[in-house]
Amino acid sequence: MTRPRIGLWLGLAVLAVLAAMAAFPGLFTGVDPDAANVNALLRPPGGGHWLGTDQNGRDLYARIVYGARPSLLIGAGAVALALVGGTLVGVAAAQLGRVADQIISRLLDVVLSVPGLLLVFLVVAVLGPGSSTATIGLAVVSLPGFARVARAEVISLRGRAYVEAAYGFGWSRPQVVLRHVLPNALGPVLALATVSLGAMIVASSSLSFVGLGPRPPTAEWGAMLAGSREFLALAWWPAAFPGAAITLAVLAITTVGRHLQRTVDGSTV
């Protein structure tokens, strides 16, 4: 019991720091992340720059701190949209009868059959690159997963004695769904959200990496990785530190998410 606990607390600590960076980057550094300095290009870590500088002489530490917000916000926003949308779609599929279920489920299958990244590219290509389109694109890709979990949960709850009992008290169907089905179905869906948050952050970094995320010069971890690529032979740090930031964030989120999922699974059985 002790080892997973340590992991959980470390994960929570990392998440707290990242959240603080995203909310109040000014608390972590006084340096302007976008201030270029031609006299200090590709400086190695140490001296006045903790983590060194990038190809434009910008302070890497400041850019990572300021990059937390866009990097995490796209992923989080996409998960939130997918969670809400997916739950609605899933409940609709489970509650609106066999025909609606067939139509909705097959549509979800279609979305799931297209490779995720390709679909995001498609959405972004249609709507034009940027933070909000990236968020929408990622939400579209992950919505079917949420919808499927929500649908399965609702179907398994539908036959429960307490749901039947609620109909017996004279509630209408929407009332029963709101009072008993949805609250009890939400646990597994929320657990899925925490687990997929990590994947979404990686995906949003990938989008920025290929230039479909926030426009430059916005500090964003994926975009920073992309910018460092040409200079990798000269300097490892502009690639290593943003990469480490992504890895650390995803590790922390996944650890905490898995723990939440286990808790939910354990309590519903």
Added chain:
Amino acid sequence: MSTESRTPPAPAPVPSPAPDAEDGAATELVRVEDLTVGFGRGRRRVEAVRGVSFTVRRGEIVAVVGESGSGKSVTARTLVGLAGDGADVRAATLAFDGADLRRLDARRLRALRGRRIGFVLQDALGSLDPLRKVGAEVAEPLREHRTVPPAQVRDEVERLLDAAGVPDPRTRAAQYPHQLSGGLRQRALIASALAARPDLLIADEPTTALDATVQQQILRLLRARAREGTAVLLISHDLGVVGELADRIHVMKDGRFVEEGPAARILTAPRHPYTRALVAAVPGEEIRAAPAPGPELLRADGLVKRYRLPGRPGLTAVDGVSLTVRAGETLGVVGESGSGKTTVGRILMDLVAPDEGRVVFDGRTWGERTRAERRAARRRVQMIHQYPLGSFDPRYTARQLIEEPLRAARVPRAERADRVAELLGHVGLDPGVLDRRARDLSGGQRQRLAIARALAPRPDVVVCDEPVSALDASVQAQVLDVLAGVQERLGVAYVFISHDLGVVRRLSHRVAVMKDGRIVEEGTAEEIFHTPRHPYTTALLAAVPQPRRAARKRL
């Protein structure tokens, strides 16, 4: 002592200083003296068994009776070295056929378990290997201990399954446990426990999950084995089952034997107050007087419900059922599992639509009503389940559970607290439970809570589906009393569905007997219980354990 003699031996004074006779010593198979089993250490130590002594002789059936948590199962498991991890077993004597069980190592104990001690657990699905066919399971002890020559194993397996009451044993032996019904699995398990012809059979609630007729079959099998010289240690919460079968009974409560003696004496002249309560809780032979016939409330005409099964012909669960429920009376619906009685209850409540036939409630069918009228009418037909926990939203406290139907009926907030208090009074629940969740309540409290909630919308009819089957005998009696009291005060009608005739008899004014989706006989409780006409009803009645009658015969 000759094994065919079924006269109960004299009550052994316990702890007995010496065997009462030489022949007693010769046939004595199990001797346990001052057995204590504890779990945990220090302050968290819990003693499940506290200083228990008993003996079992060859050919004798000794029963340990108690309610869940009394320590009876732990006592039985300790004998076969399965008391569990962390169990601290202490005893002055713990002997099987003269050998000290505590000195045996794991390997010897294992040999003893299969060969000389057979063990039947209540949970048959958990005890059978899901990946092994039933025949292989029964054959294992035969091969392992070379009871019969290898060439005859197959025949012996079929014979054993047949003796345990498994119909068509050849087919069943080739099936996996999950393909068998609960009752068949239990019988297969008993066959496998008896396969090696053990000297001692320990049966822990062997018939609890079974229907009355199957139960009888198993009890007959156990009795036959005892007559052939097998010693049987029977663990049960059901004094009815035990009273019919056992030579001697030990009544266990909180880890101690509170009373012990010959079965006939315990059943007819119990001394300890707890035993008296248990005996009183055994369904008796009294019948409720029918109330003045009230107006017709709920009527079913020609209900038919079919279920389609993948790859098999459809199943007609309900096949032309008609019945009437009058205001203020109890209609008992009796039948074994699979007879369609639960489906009838669900159709009556408008939870399931029948394929044919109709249900008329308060003058109109469900289908004739508008959606809003239907919802309002549903409030007047409530339900109590066998497992109340499943009918409670896990997030709700007891208060929220009782208040929910009041909210649904738009009872003003100011009135709700009074109504909740009144409901608690009806079912005898302490207001202290209101802020707890159902899973933290005892089985009896949960069922009382379910009754209170069902009464909250002031229903005219409550469908009770096996409402006490999952409860210990004395709690069963209490819950039945609550139901009877509520009926007398509020005049609510019950449709009382159960497989247990003893329980149905206590509450019903009229009874319908169901078999294979049809009602084979219907009449007043008096008619059904005293002058049954249909052979199936007669068979059901014969299968009800009548410990007191049996005890009287033996005396």
